[in-house]
Each structure stands twice: as structure tokens, then as C-alpha cells.
Amino acid sequence: MTTTNVPLATRQHSAMTEAAPAMAEFTALAQLRGHAQNYRLRRRQVLPASAPDSVYIIRSGLVAAEHAALPSRRTMVELLYPGDIISPSLLPLAPGLSHTTMSATELLRLSLSTLKSEMARDGALTDFVLQRLNLQRARMQLHISMLAALTSEQRVAGLLLQAACHLGVSNGGAIAFDMPLSRNEVAEYLALNADTLSRIMSRLVRENVLARSSRAQITIRNMDALKAHCPLSDAVSALHSRR
Numbered sequence: 001m002t003t004t005n006v007p008l009a010t011r012q013h014s015a016m017t018e019a020a021p022a023m024a025e026f027t028a029l030a031q032l033r034g035h036a037q038n039y040r041l042r043r044r045q046v047l048p049a050s051a052p053d054s055v056y057i058i059r060s061g062l063v064a065a066e067h068a069a070l071p072s073r074r075t076m077v078e079l080l081y082p083g084d085i086i087s088p089s090l091l092p093l094a095p096g097l098s099h100t101t102m103s104a105t106e107l108l109r110l111s112l113s114t115l116k117s118e119m120a121r122d123g124a125l126t127d128f129v130l131q132r133l134n135l136q137r138a139r140m141q142l143h144i145s146m147l148a149a150l151t152s153e154q155r156v157a158g159l160l161l162q163a164a165c166h167l168g169v170s171n172g173g174a175i176a177f178d179m180p181l182s183r184n185e186v187a188e189y190l191a192l193n194a195d196t197l198s199r200i201m202s203r204l205v206r207e208n209v210l211a212r213s214s215r216a217q218i219t220i221r222n223m224d225a226l227k228a229h230c231p232l233s234d235a236v237s238a239l240h241s242r243r
Contacts, residue, residue: 038059039108040105041101043103043180047099047107052112053089053113054087055085055087056109057083057109058082058084058085058086061102062079062080062166062180063099063102063105065079068096068098077097077140078139080099081166085132087115142236142239145232146158147191150231152190152192153200153203153229154232155192156197156200158230158233160210164220164223165241174211175219175223176220179217180216183197207225208221209221
């Protein structure tokens, strides 16, 4: 992450460039690149309809799972990060669910039969896929628990912790990141009113927990204070920490 006086588009491109090599940490996936198609999508593009025998692996960026709860309205129900896997056969998708990019995103697409063949040859890949799918399910369950049990402010703190884990870069004693979601998208994901979200963010700034140089540019000044706002902070850190 560069300093906040660099234009947002430039920093997003830089973050994208840094994130793609970060897939190297998923060494078990490296062998799949020769068997897959590479997709580069802009923000707010819907992934091509995933056939039952297709598998997407996120290389960089942020993808939202959106559900058509009502015919005229889609609701964001899950956020997916680099290393996450989208596959109707491996992790069944609810009817009406689609996936939309929330930032510039790069994905690998391959057939389920190819993935299974490579998993049969490589135990490390099998372990990675199973562990990743279990992790994604656990994160979804945590999100449901946050919506059901936490107050508005606690939910916001939880999402900020989640974003810091995936997007944050240390800057002295602070953690800075660009929030890819708009205010309305954050409010939708947390089941909040957009005005309520704005009031909570302003209060966290007044308390010196956060600093904001623009809507998207967020710096967490006091991580311990932010965690104190979310009773599930330990669970968020455990399930969202980059490893």
C-alpha cells in the first residue's frame, strides 16, 4: 500500500499487482495454472454462469456472492478473497446466487474433472481444497452469526477487522487499506441503513479508532480499540487472517 496521496486508481492497480504474486503462497495451486483459463474482470462484472463441472479460483481481487432474495433486488451474502474457490459441485450454491466482482479481479477457471485428476495426484492440493472450502463455510457461518447477534456498531467493527486482515498494509503502528465496497454495498452486506453506517464510521473517527482521507481510504489507528467494539473479533481474526 502506498501513501494516501497517491490516486486511488493507481493504488488499486498496485494492490492488484501485489496480490497476484501472493497466490504463490498457495503453492498447492501452482500446478493448476497450466490447466486453466485466466479471466481478468473489472469491478461489478458478473462471473460467467458456472456450469456444474466448472471451478473458479480467485487469484486476486474481491468477489461478492449475491442472492436474488426478491425479483427486483439482489442481496450481498458473502465476500470471497484470493485463494477462495467457487464450484457448484464442491460447495453447492443456493438457487438464484451469482458472483460479482467488487474490484479488479483475476480468476482461474478449470473443469471439475481436471481438478479432481490433479487432486488425485497431489495430496497437498487435496488438503488445500478441502481446507479452503471448510474455511469459506466457516466464514459464512460467522457472517450469519454477526448479523443475528451483533449490534450495528459491532457489525461494522467486524467488517473493518475482516478488511484489515485481507487488504491491510502496516503503516507504522496503523493498518491502512482501500475499501472496495461503496457505502451502500457495505450497508447492504451488514444489513444496515446507509445513514446509520455513516454515523458509526464518523463516531469511530471521532474516537480516533479510524482515520479517513476519503470514503475508500481507511486507516485503523487503534486495532485494540476496534477489536473492543466487536465481541467476535477473535473469531474474525482466526478465520480471516492471511496465512
